[in-house]
Amino acid sequence: MNIDLKTIKHISKLSRISVDGQKAEKLASDLNSIFEFIEKLNELNTDNVDPLTSVAETTLKFRSDEVKSKNIREQIIKNSPEDNEDFFVVPKVIE
């Protein structure tokens, strides 16, 4: 496994985190040492093992779909970096 700068650029795009040159090199080196450590898992044969997705051995409960929080628009908007009181405001997306 070798994570090169091209891969870093790809992951950075997928995770929406901008990464410049110097930072990319540091990340590549860190990720390579971490993945080298992770590769240990390949020692194990897991062909006949079921994946564990949840440790809680219960089935999800059903509940009726009722509105519990009403009139909380103000609360939802309260922490936004930019809003016009009714909506979140983002940079223009339509050309």
Add this chain to the structure above:
Amino acid sequence: MSDITSLSLTKLVKNIKEKKLSSEDVTKAFIARSEKSKELNSYITEDFSNAIDKAKKFDEKPNLNLKLPGIPVAVKDLFCTKDIRTTAGSKILENFIPTYESTVTQNIWDAGAILLGKLNCDEFAMGSSNETSFFGNVLNPIDKGLVPGGSSGGSAAAVSGQLTPITIGTDTGGSIRQPASFTGTVGLKPTYGSCSRYGIVAFASSLDQAGPMSQNVEDCALLQEVISSYDIKDSTSIDFKRNEYSKELTKNIKGKKIGIPKEYRVEGMPKEIEELWKKGIEYAKDCGAEIIDISLPHTSYALPAYYIVAPAEASSNLARYDGVKYGFRAKGENLIDMYEKTRSQGFGDEVQRRIMIGTYVLSSGYYDAYYLKAQKVRKLIKNDFDEAYKKVDAILTPSTPSSAFKIGEKKNDPVSMYLNDIFTVPVNLAGLPAISIPAGHDAAGHPLGLQIIGKAFKEQEILNLAYAMEDKISFKNKITDWWIK
């Protein structure tokens, strides 16, 4: 007055119930000590004047039937507190003021406690040294040059330094037990589903669990009794019969079978850890427990599996920080540019690293090789425990592979930092409860902890074992108050 902060929670409650102390006395004492302890950097946000008002209000009409009557409590800054800033130790949430309360903190206030403030932690609980916090690292009250552990480092330092009688932390891979071990305090990671995750800033949802931190086991049991509840607002909360942990606490552990897993004897483990473990075995025997050698064959695969599962879940959970709905926003030329700059400037290095790992292992072409593989290994680790629990009631191990390390020592080597969680991570992967209790000192006088791992939902069992062993160990924390001028 000066002695108040050295009292355990149980003693404080008793004094308040017997009207020997008022909530105001107690609250002011912890505030005064916290004010003198700024150098530790335990707090991110203080709420002292409100705390005094609440204490006075409590004293006017004290309800002494409550479990935490007028007790001041500072909590990890990962729990959302209504109208009080909640940062998760991150720049991206520097100015976030929740409009709702986490279930666990609500349970604490409903029991009569009063918020002192919010405690420092690693950014988004990602770290083992409290060095990744945007608000600076926390100093260990044991020794100035040492990390307090992480991620609940501010919480551990605050209990150890007596800035709060008790606190709550969160534990995804050891974040309660490791700092407890590094600071000579007690920390319990409950069974997954015991404490509601509602209102806790999410890191890795299948692993995260809140839990109590305290000076002793009795206090730990009482706080666990308060915070554990079934909660409809957390779909993974489990509806099981919860004990009255503090009332049912007993030192009678005669005949209990305790397993000693040979795989925890790792290469390069310091001699003092090995010695501590041996002593722990003797203490358990002295208490009447039966010691049985067991094997947890997949132990060494737990950490690599964890470093796939936890970052994968984190990368998905942290996608919500986009500079739109709340939190920090950077200026960008367009929407995408704004997202990318916000996340690049708002998250610290460790968080970015984990988001990148998580994104990679979930990305097209790599999912089966990494994420699915890790989930299968997780199953093998859980099977190991299931198998062991056919023979034993609980398992005894060291909490950490070393005592607290120096600030800066592991900061630039992520893998060596991750290795610190080698004994704590398997428990999270299997969803089990585990407690760390202080059990001795290394040559330098720094505390060392032992971990007792229990069967799912058997918190009472491990609390009892810890309670009995604590009595035999009679640990004394060596704190000189060096930070108080």
